Amino acid sequence: MRVEIDGVCVTLGGREVVSGASLVVEPGEVVGLVGPNGSGKSSLLRTLYRAVRPSSGTVRVDGDDVLALGPREAARRVAVMLQDPRTEFDLDVHETVLLGRGPHHASFGRDTAEDLAIVDEAMRRTEVDDLADRMVATLSGGQRQRVMLARALAQRSPVLVLDEPSNHLDVSHQHDLMSTVRGLGRTVIAALHDLNLAAQYCDRVVVLADGRVVADGPPGVVLxxxxxxxxxxxxxxxxxxxxxxxxxxxxxxxxxxxxxxxxxxxxxxxx
Structure with a gap:
């Protein structure tokens, strides 16, 4: 599914933190947003999953303005993994991952056998299946990150947004996570601090500085x-x-x- 970010500006607290950002992500492409702290990476991503409304510009997914979509339809198209999620601490791991199936249900719809199979697969891919009965509040930061990725995978949305997905993960799990994401065949946009991860796993990198896109292209050319x-x-x-x-x-x-x-x-x- 194609993502188009066209001339987006974001103003927070009276300060413009993203200034006229434009980029296109083609179906199945993995794109990394890189830049120093405060460069606007996370703020730009938030416009894609409707957590922030642009002060100007448009974000389109599959040709539709994301702000014109209902919440359920938007979630069917875009799944999100945040760096510091508001975790459902009173749920166990299986229940948390199962939340990813919510956008595909009618209100108060029951979980189906297909839902449970999708959740089981997502938990195996992220290596949290052995934690299924553990309460999320008891997990380490790295384990919670993998649970949040499993929930995003269970959502089965064609666009996946990752905001610092390697946060809290050791080196082995950083590469496991990015390799898993790389193999999904989905459209992926990830904000990354680690340039080595971006270079190894992304088709393109988009470099932001002071809220502006300053470079866009293959890692070996741009960086x-x-x-x-x-x-x-x-x-x-x-x-x-x-x-x-x-x-x-x-x-x-x-x-x-x-x-x-x-x-x-x-x-x-x-x-």
Whole structure:
């Protein structure tokens, strides 16, 4: 399912945090949003799942403005995994994952055998099936992240939005999660801090700085040392293809100068 973000601006607390962002994500494409803290990644994602209304611009899924969709229809099209979810702490893991089937039911509809099979599959894929009877409140942060991914997978929406999905996960589970997401065949938009994960698992990266899209294209083309240095205020060495990044801090004087410098604008390689 195609996602179009067209000239979106977001204003929060009287300050514009996203400024005229535009991008297109084709069906089945995995796109990573990268940028420093405060660059507008999460705010832009929130317009896609209707948690934030743009001050201008339009977000369309399968050609329809998401704000014109009813809540149930919007959830059937877009599933979300948040970095710090408001977890249903009084539910066990199976009950929590089963919530992902809610958009496919009429009000107070019963869970079907198909629902239960979908939930079981989602829990196996995220390796939380052995936690089915555990209360979510008793889980570690990483375990809760995997439960939230299972719930999003159980929703079976063609578009999947991930806001810092590797938060709380160890290195092995970070790669397991991104490999699972990569293999779904769904349209995926993920806000990521880790450039190595973005480079390995994303078809494209979109770089944001100060609320603006400054680059858009394949990771090996877009994530150049100059752009990474200007955007993230770190020195970087790039190895291999797909690229692997090794970082070290800039000298303090250079870092202070970089903080006052806008990241170089890269030409989009995406049509």
């Amino acid at each position: 150049t040392p100059d752009l990474v240095r200007a955007t993230f205020a770190v020195d970087v060495r790039v190895l291999g293809d797909p690229p692997v990044f090794a970082f070290r801090p800039l000298p303090r004087a250079t870092a202070r100068t970089s903080d006052r410098t806008t990241a170089p604008r890269a030409e989009s390689t995406h049509p």
